[in-house]
Amino acid sequence: MPNSDNPSFQTEKASERLQRHADEISVRLTERGAVPNFPEPDDRTLRSFSLGEVAEILGVSGSYLRQLSIDGLGTTPETGTAGRRSYTLRQINELRAYLARTRRKEALKFCPRRREGEKLQIISVGGSASTTTSLYLAQGLALQGYRVLAIDLDPDGSLSKMFGYDYPGICFPDRYVSMYGALRYDDDRSSMSSVIRRTHFHGLDLVPGNCELEIFERESTKRFHSEDLRIADASIKMVSALKEVEANYDVVVIRCGGGIFLTAGAYGAATGVLRTVRPEWPEIMSMRISLSFLSHFVSLMEEAGMSVNHHFTKYLVTRHNPRDFSQQEAVAFLRKSLGHGLLTATVWESDAIRDAEVKKRSLYELVAGAVGRSAYEQAMETLNSTNAEVMDIIYEVWGRPPMYVMRASRIAGKASS
Structure with missing residues (x-):
C-alpha cells in the first residue's frame, strides 16, 4: 500500500517522486565513488601501419620514407622483425607536418587541414x-x-x-x-x-x-x-x-x-x-x-x-x-x-x-x-x-x-x- 505517512506523498507527482529517488541514489553513488563522470570506452588501440601503407596514404614512395627513417628525419618509426618499419597514426601525422614544412609546394597534399x-x-x-x-x-x-x-x-x-x-x-x-x-x-x-x-x-x-x-x-x-x-x-x-x-x-x-x-x-x-x-x-x-x-x-x-x-x-x-x-x-x-x-x-x-x-x-x-x-x-x-x-x-x-x-x-x- 502507498505510504500515506509521508506528508509529501499527497502533493508529489509520481514522476517527481521517481526522479527524486533517482537523484538521491545518484548523489549517494557519486559520494561512494561508484559513478564516474563519464564511462570509459573499452580498451582499444589503433594498429600500426606498414611502411608500404604509409607510403600510399601520404602519396610518396616507400624508398623515400625508408631513407627519411635512415637519416633520422620526420619521425622515428617502430622497427620490427627483419627491420620492418611501422608507424602509428600519430607518427603519420608527424610525418605530414614535416613534409609540409620541407616540401612547401606540396604542403596541401601532406597537410590538408583547412586554411x-x-x-x-x-x-x-x-x-x-x-x-x-x-x-x-x-x-x-x-x-x-x-x-x-x-x-x-x-x-x-x-x-x-x-x-x-x-x-x-x-x-x-x-x-x-x-x-x-x-x-x-x-x-x-x-x-x-x-x-x-x-x-x-x-x-x-x-x-x-x-x-x-x-x-x-x-x-x-x-x-x-x-x-x-x-x-x-x-x-x-x-x-x-x-x-x-x-x-x-x-x-x-x-x-x-x-x-x-x-x-x-x-x-x-x-x-x-x-x-x-x-x-x-x-x-x-x-x-x-x-x-x-x-x-x-x-x-x-x-x-x-x-x-x-x-x-x-x-x-x-x-x-x-x-x-x-x-x-x-x-x-x-x-x-x-x-x-x-x-x-x-x-x-x-x-x-x-x-x-x-x-x-x-x-x-x-x-x-x-x-x-x-x-x-x-x-x-x-x-x-x-x-x-x-x-x-x-x-x-x-x-x-x-x-x-x-x-x-x-x-x-x-x-x-x-
Missing part, C-alpha cells in the same frame, strides 16, 4: 548503412590528416559502439554524454567540449549517442505543440553548439538518427548532405519518401527565416552487387534520376566489411589477414574511392583543385596490376 577563410564542413549522413558510411568517412578523413569530429545522433549509439563507447539504455543525470547535453533547452545546457570524447584514431573525436537523445525528441515535440517551438530552433541550437568548437576541426560528420528534430537539426546545420541508398527498388521508394519528408522540414526552417545552404547534396550507392542485373538496373535508374548528384563510386557488398563489423572494428583497423586478403583489398578499394570523391568535393568547396580521386585511381591501378 584561413575556408569554412568548417559539416556533413550529415543519412539513409541505409549510414552508420558504416559515417564510420569509414570519419576514419578515412582522419587517416588523410584532417581534424574530424564525428557526432552520433542515434539513440542506440550504433556509431559510438564502433569506437568502443556503449551506453546501453543508460542516462547519467547531470553528466550528459550525448548531443542532448549541448542542445537542451534549459539553463543547464552543457558546453560542447564537455560531450566530446577522444577516440583511438589520432585527430578524430566523437560525440557519442545514447538514449538521452530521445529526451531531446520528446522535449522538442512537446514544445513544438504547446510552446510554438519552430522546427528551425533545433538547427539553430546545433549550429550554436558546433560554433563553440569550430576552430578545432576541419570536418564534422553527423550520423543522423531516426529522430525528427535531431535529423532536422543536423540537416539544417549541415554544409553538405550525403544520402545513402541500397540499389533495390523498395529502398529507392523509401528514400523518395524520406526526401519528401526532409524537404518539408527544410521548407519549414526556411519559412522560419533560417537560411539552409548546402554546398552539396550527394547520394551514395551502398551494398552494391555489380553482378546482380536488377541492381544494375537500379543503379542506372538512380544515375538517370540524380545525374551528378550520385557519386561515381559505389560501396560493394562485402563479406570483409560485415566481418569487421562483427568484430566492432573497421577495415582500417584490421590487417588483410583478419578478413581475407582478396575480400579486404576489394572492399578497401571501393571505400577509398568513395572517400576520395567526398574529399575532392570538400576541396572544391574550399576552392582547391581536386586531388584524391586521381590518387585513389593510381593506387587501385597498382593493386590490380
